[in-house]
Amino acid sequence: MTEERRRHFGAYLARLRRDAHKSQRQLAAMLCAVSGTHSLTRNEVSRWERGERIPESWLLFIAEVLGVPVGELERAAAYARGELEGPPFGAAVVLSELIPPGDSLTPHATRTGRRIGSGEVASLAARVHGLRLADDVLAGGDLMAPAFRELSKAIRLYHESTHTEAVGSALLTQVGELAQIAGWIASDAGRHEQAERAYRIGIEAARQAGDGPLVANLAGSLAYQLSNTGQERAGLDLARAALEEAGPGAPPKTRALFFDRVAWAHTRAQEAQPAMQALGQAHDTLTEADDDEAPQWAYWVSREELEVMDARVFTELHRPLRAVPLLTDVLRRYDATHAREVALYRSWLAVALADANEPEQAAREARRVISASVDIASDRTASRARDVLRRLQDFEEVPEVGNLLHDHGHLLSA
Structure with missing residues (x-):
């Protein structure tokens, strides 16, 4: 159990480092600078992130360099040592483990492709929404091939094209939305491993785009799959992490959806009272919804759909x-x-x-x-x-x- 907790801590620390846009080597150099020593190497940071060691004497410096509260790091370390029950860092550790290794959406250093603008992003957005609408009337087995072709093309476009920072962020958002519907389609077709991979790629894209509700939608979609495929506890942890990731400022329509997924996860875990409570929260939240605030991917969330759940x-x-x-x-x-x-x-x-x-x-x-x-x-x-x-x-x-x-x-x- 302690080994698994150290691994959780390592994934959490890696997530904090990536969010600060630092390499392992850069983090090691910065920690040496603020601590006044020269004994820390990239290899030691790598050991922390693999869960082999807990950086006990470095927590204060890590907090300073990465801009996180030292108390949060100390609670995370205490959890890794087995001194606390329940992950003290909420969504962070759960979601950090979903990011695929290798920074698969890091843009290529040298881009030779054509320059794209908002028009290409709008065209991709229209195709993504077209897939959503197709999923309303067709099943996963019918849509797997076109959905994953589109996802592959969108990732290649991001890697190879040149664009402004704003266009790149918008493109990442569409990659995330496309990954969500592709994952949903794959799950419906019974291709759960492909679905999970798509969801993970989408979470990475949405994180880089700074779109918290989209991260939550992707994580919640994967949580739903886990809950339905014999991984009830993992599904519940991830559904709650998705709701936390979205935050109270997310559009009410999306929060209603996330509460619904939490309700289902509790249900599959045979926890009746929390499930009923989450259902009530979903309905209460939906009454505050303004369609103008909701992202396009939440078009289907309605009172009728909540009643189905x-x-x-x-x-x-x-x-x-x-x-x-x-x-x-x-x-x-x-x-x-x-x-x-x-x-x-x-x-x-x-x-x-x-x-x-x-x-x-x-x-x-x-x-x-x-x-x-x-x-x-x-x-x-x-x-x-x-x-x-x-x-x-x-x-x-x-x-x-x-x-x-x-x-x-x-x-x-x-």
Whole structure:
């Protein structure tokens, strides 16, 4: 455990150094200068960042050079030594470990590409939003190839083109937004490693652009994937870190989304009371929302979508009397062209109906989910169809359920 905590500390220190735009060699030289010694080398800084050592006698000087409170560093060191419970530095250590090694978005020292301006950035932004809108009606398997082609092209454009600092920052923001939707698409296709890599690249781009809400959206998207793939505690830590990263000044619409993701992470971790509290915070925050303040990527966040999450949480917590009316009402009003979402929401309704001891209705909804999933290239939908069948196995003596399992039980072994 102490070794893992030292590694956390090292990642945290590396994050602070990168945020100060210093190399390991530069940090070592600056620490020598302020301390009046010449004994520190880049190799020692590297050992700190790998978690091999804690720079006990250097904390005061590190704080001075990097411009961080010395108390924060001391608490972080105490955590690394095993003297404190719970990471004392909040989002910083969690997010620092998501930055890919090698500074993959550091611009090339010599650029030979053409000069670009705001027009090219606006064109990229339009393509990014086009992918978001396509994701509303198509599934991950349909969009993987074009999404990752666009991401690769955008990163290459940033590396190779020449541009002003303002254009470069705007371009990084679009790389971050593109990485988020590419990661979301990959996750829907069941390509979780590719999704995580995209999210990490996006976090790095958004950090360099200074876009806290976008960093939080990317981290929250990855947290959602972790929560749904058996890494509930990591998902919860990251969802809370994302909310903290966004800060209280983030647009209310985005904070409502981040609270919703925290609610789901608590739910998957079987923590009912914090989940319910986060749901309430999401709704309260959304009432303050002004669409003019929200970034374009938050276009889909609405009261209706929050109600869907409410119902999913209620279903997961086995509160069907609250889940069924919400899901029934949402599905009655939901855009039928969003076939994947409709199938997913019906899957939650089927489970809630089973919990409410209405297996016949649950079986009818399950058939609709399975029928839709055949035509949707979505791993999420296929997985939810299996979850519904597993839940209904408790009612196999009911004719409607028995027939359903006879027809589709083979999906459980897929």
